[in-house]
Amino acid sequence: MKKDVGTRYTKEESNALRSALAGRQLVIKEQKLPVIVMVEGWSASGKGSAISSTIRLMDPRFFKVYNMDKITEEEWRRPFLYRYAVRMPGQGQVAFFDGSYLDEAVKDHLAGLTDKKEYENTLASIRDFERSMTDNGYLIIKVFLNVDRKTQKKRLKTLQESKNTAWRVVDEDLWQNEEYDLFARTYETAREATETPDCPWHVIEVSNEKDVEGDLLSIITHAIDSRLAEIAEKGRDRKLVKNPFALKKIKPLAKMKLEDKTIPEEEYRKELERLQKKLSKLHYKLYRKKIPMIIAYEGWDAAGKGGNIKRVVSALDCRGYEVFPIASPSVEEKSRHFLWRFYNRLPKTGHIAIFDRTWYGRVMVERLEGYCTENDWQRAYNEINEFERDLTDWGAILVKFWVQIDKDTQLERFTERQNTPEKQWKITDEDWRNREKWDLYENAINEMLQKTNTEFAPWTILESNDKHYARIKALKVIIDAIEAKLDEKK
């Protein structure tokens, strides 16, 4: 029952709309629908008070409101979408963003923090992010509160005049009013660039607060209903997006030679020491130049990931890296987009994050054990490529290792672990069960390697029948990647 501009809602109408929304909370919980409501718009357009009155009858245990205006230093040192991604709600929850990434992208650009190309990339990655979120079951409701120049000026003045609210008016707000036309044009093109059928923009013309909350309430309720109707009708499967990224050919595992990939003990010791010294120096340069780095390890059980990682980190300053062993997701993690727990573990600029198993679990174990639907893992290749593109666009060095051994070598190592008391904790029945599915996994891995071997985030195979060989190769690849990035920056 959205009304025309300027028409007022009666107190009764607003209350009816409020309790209607409160009722939807139960439906959302039942349907496990996670909802994000982004209230964007001009400063002093009444975003906050619109949200406040919208939630008045909602159950506060099942929604959160985030004021996204202020960016902390920790957030500045993460990718653009980080602070929004880490706040995504779980199933059945609602997150309100008071101000969001459209506003941030526009302000960054007009303030000269991003050039035209960076700005367009940001808008593109926002579009992809929203599609990926929607495909993973999220409802994103985007509202823009539009206020004309005169009204905004008047409102800012009113705010400044009361000592209870004066602190809320910052220079940026005044600047926005001075440059009103420029902002108006930019907001409009930004909305167009992020307009999609699944995540359309709802522009509310602000004439007085009543209209805002009334319209906001009916927009949210309507969006929830139509999404649930759509799911009921078409189910949760989503259309697959054709992969838009250039892919480099990569050999299937079976074709990878392992026998000749060895290194003599003596040479190994020498090389290890030399390369670790070198990496250690480079680590300080990364730190000083504030370049973030992400090293992703995937590989067969007992392929030697742990030992490989150990040789890398022992060359690093312990204050500049973190290692994340990735096990099965927690309840909170299961109830969100599968990339959420990795957004949560992204390094700060100048730091290194090492993942022992990664987001590729989606197209391996989750695929083969049926922890997600076929449609989910089919989509995941592209969702992962977009995620990695955002990381490299951010300026991160991204190294992806597949640690490869053959089936016999795995058997040897399993047996050895079984028979060595202090290694037994490393081997579980699950490892044996997975081993029985070797061929299924090999198929999935080949498909994964091929479909995610992008120009910006290519795979490196670490031939690890000889662990020493794999460790030396890993160090070399990491060193080369860092040096390449440092050259770029020169």
Added chain:
Amino acid sequence: MKKDVGTRYTKEESNALRSALAGRQLVIKEQKLPVIVMVEGWSASGKGSAISSTIRLMDPRFFKVYNMDKITEEEWRRPFLYRYAVRMPGQGQVAFFDGSYLDEAVKDHLAGLTDKKEYENTLASIRDFERSMTDNGYLIIKVFLNVDRKTQKKRLKTLQESKNTAWRVVDEDLWQNEEYDLFARTYETAREATETPDCPWHVIEVSNEKDVEGDLLSIITHAIDSRLAEIAEKGRDRKLVKNPFALKKIKPLAKMKLEDKTIPEEEYRKELERLQKKLSKLHYKLYRKKIPMIIAYEGWDAAGKGGNIKRVVSALDCRGYEVFPIASPSVEEKSRHFLWRFYNRLPKTGHIAIFDRTWYGRVMVERLEGYCTENDWQRAYNEINEFERDLTDWGAILVKFWVQIDKDTQLERFTERQNTPEKQWKITDEDWRNREKWDLYENAINEMLQKTNTEFAPWTILESNDKHYARIKALKVIIDAIEAKLDEKK
């Protein structure tokens, strides 16, 4: 095999010590022992490199290193111990702190950020924190790297001369060297104030790095062994600390009159509107004066906590509060001190955190369902009192509500929920099971109310047979608490 000052460890000895420690990691994992290693000491005493070489052979998946020197703005806006508490490791994990709260407390004091009394309170709360952590199964190993004035000066100079390390020397370090004697005295008294049998200080005289890492390694390994031996011998139960806090008498639940605690509909509507308006204004004052507030709700199932909270928050600016529904702890939470998940949810200064169920679960459901040992919940009263004292010392307004109804009223509400479709999700078999244990719970609650009814964090009973009455009372209590704090500040 800790050596005398100045004696060198051979390369072989150091390696032997390193692999000994690496071996201990497995024992720690088996024994589920969480370990914190605090490496404190003078700037340029080699804390970082000592840690780096100490961990060289450790499995990076089971330890983390935190550089605690830099404090983020988010951390500044939390209690002193917050940034250490949120980083506590889980069972079987090791956390290394490069610099810790002793250094922070000393620097804050010498920089004039804390007066003598505040400084002594900080040291006292550190002592209590360490005892509480130890009692809850943690091993805290505290090492202080001592370096004489000349050596420090030389080292700072060396650091400044290389462009790889110059950035690491800040004014504070130079100030420390100038004021060496003052710092030396203060560090010493601070160590004395935080010296306990369970968490003794290990001072390592730094003459050259070899000695530091060698000594550090043997200190850690030895500490782990003796703690495990102690557990094997005496078990995990700990001595109960006699409650040191003044307690206000409080009536047992059975003696609380409920019948006459009612309010007429008409008066309720008026009061609700009046009080919400008032609270709304006060919320902005809290925000501007950066006063944090914590509102804790406990009470019987169906006592009306949810509806009560809703009436409170609908008066608040949605950007300035968060509601935390507390369910059973996650795996990560179970593996840490029971207060960890509440440290994680503390509000920033100027914000309000509302807890729907709280840390008191330890002495109610966890006690009665046997989720913790008797020794655990017996200790918890005091651990909770200390936790709340730290919150109020920090400057937080802390309001604790027990929402009280009688057994018949609960039955009515259970039955009504059972029979109202849109309320059925609120009622589970567990609620009915808990109801059968009403008397056991009533006992536990009476003990809890009495043992945690401190001067600084007293309980308020919300008589809620008439929900309206309870809501009005809650609003009044919250408003009074805020006004009292604002008067203090005048």
